[in-house]
Amino acid sequence: MGLSNYLTGILNFVTMALSLPIIGVGIWLAHKHNTDCVRFLQWPVIIIGVFILLVSLAGFIGGCFRVTCLLWVYLFVMFLLILLLLCFTVFAFVVTNPGAGRALAGRGFKEYRLQDYSTWLQKRVDNNKNWDRIKSCLMDAKVCSDLNNEFPTADAFNQAHLSPTQSGCCKPPQSCGYTFVNATIWDNPTTSSADTDCSVWNNQQLCFDCNSCRAGVLQNIKQDWRKVAAVNIVMFIFFVVVYSIGCCAFRNSRRERTPFYGKPYV
Template sequence: MGLSNYVTGTLNFVTMALSIPIIGVGVWLAHKHNTDCVRFLQWPVIILGVFILLVSLAGFVGGCFRVSWLLWIYLFFMFLLIILLLCFTVFAFVVTNPGAGRALAGKGFKEYRLQDYSMWLQKRVDNSQNWIKIRSCIMDSKICRNLNDEFPTADAFNMANLSPIQSGCCKPPQSCGYTFVNATIWANPTTPSADSDCSVWNNMNLCSDCNSCRAGVLQNIKEDWRKVAIVNIVMFIFFIVVYSIGCCAFRNARRGHFYSKAY
C-alpha cells in the first residue's frame, strides 16, 4: 500500500475524531440557547459535523483498503465539503462583522442597538415566530430576576459587567432617564421620547420586547458564531491538506487496480 494511502487513512481517522467536537459545538449551542430558542444557529453546525464524519469514514475505508470507487466518492464530497466550509466561514464573518456594544460613561456595562447589526441577523429576530420562542427562553431562564440579588443598589448596578442579554433585556435604555428602584424595577423616565424602547419597557415584562433586547441576543449570537468560525478556519486548512493527499491515494489505488488486472 502506498504511503499516501496510509496517510489518507490516518488523517481521515483524525478527521472523524475532529468531527465529534464540531457536532459537540452544535449540541452546545442547542443546550446553551435551547433548541426552540435559536434553532437556526445550531442545526447548520450539527449537520456539518455529521457530514464531515460520514465523508471521513469513506476516506478512511477507501484509503486503508485501496477501494478506488470509494475514494472517488470521498474526494468528490470532500471537495464539496471544502467549498461548503469556506462559504459558511465567510458567511459567518460577513453577517457577524457589523455590531458592537456602545460604552456608557461611568457604567460597567455596554448597550446594544439593533440597527448596528447585519440585516440578515436582524431579520432572524424580527421574525415574530422566532422572537416569541427566544423571548420565552429569556424569561424562563430568570436571567433578569437574579440581578436583584447580585446588584441591590444603584451604584452596584452601574458598575455591573452585564452580559449583552442582561443589558438589552433586563433594563431600559439609559437615554430614557428611568430612575433605579432595583435591578428590575425602574420608574419615572425623564426623556421618554429619547428611544422607541422607552415606551416598550414595563416593570412586569421588563424590556423583553425591546429592540435593545433583540440586539443583546444578536451580540450573544455574534460571539458564539465567531468562535465557530475560528474553528472552521483551522478545519478548512486541515481539509485542504487531507484532500491533496487523498488525490495521491486515489491515483495509487487506480494504479494498483490497473496492475492487478494486467497480471
C-alpha cells in the same frame, strides 16, 4: 500501500471516533432537555455527527482498502465541504463586521442599538417566529434572575459588567430616564422619550420585546460567529491537507487498477 493511503485511513479513523461524541451529545439533548432552545439544537447536532461519521467511514475504507469509488465520493464531498467552509467563513466576517456596543459615561456596561448591525442579522430577529423562539430561550436561561442579588444598589448596578443580553433585555435603555428600584424593577420617568423601547419596558416582562434586547442578542451572535470563523480557518487548512492526501491515495488506487502499474504515489 502508499503512505498517503495509510494517512488517509488514520486521519479518517480519528474523525470517525470524534463523530461519535457529537452524535451522543445530540441524543443526550433529545432525551434530557425539553425546552424550545434545546429542541432547536438537537437535530443539527445529530445530523452533523452522522454526516462526519459517514464521510469519514468512506475515506477510511477507501484509503485502507483502495476502494476507488468510495475514495471518489469521499473527495467529492470533501471538496464541497471545503468550499462551503470557505464561503461560510467569509460570510460570517462580512455580516458580523458592523455593530458594536456604545460606551456610557459612568457605566460599567454598554448599550446596543439594533440599527447598528447588518441588515441580514436584523432580519433574523425581526421575524416574530424566530424572536419568539429566541425570547423563550433567554427566559429559560434566566439571564436576568440573578441581577438583583449581584447588584443590590444603583451604584453597584451602574458599575456592573453586564453581558450584551443582560444590558439589552434586563433593563430599560438609559435614554428612557427610568429610576432604579432594583436591577429588574424601574420606576416610570416623568417625561416621555422618543425611544420606542421606553414604552415597551414593563416590570413584569422586562425588555424582552425591546429592540435593545434584539441588539444584545446580535452582539452575542457576532462574538460567537467571530470565534467560530477563527476555528473555521484552522479547520479549512486541516481539510485542505487531508484532501490533498486523499487525492494522492485516490491516484494510488487508480494506478493499481491500470495495466501500467508503477510505484505508488506518496
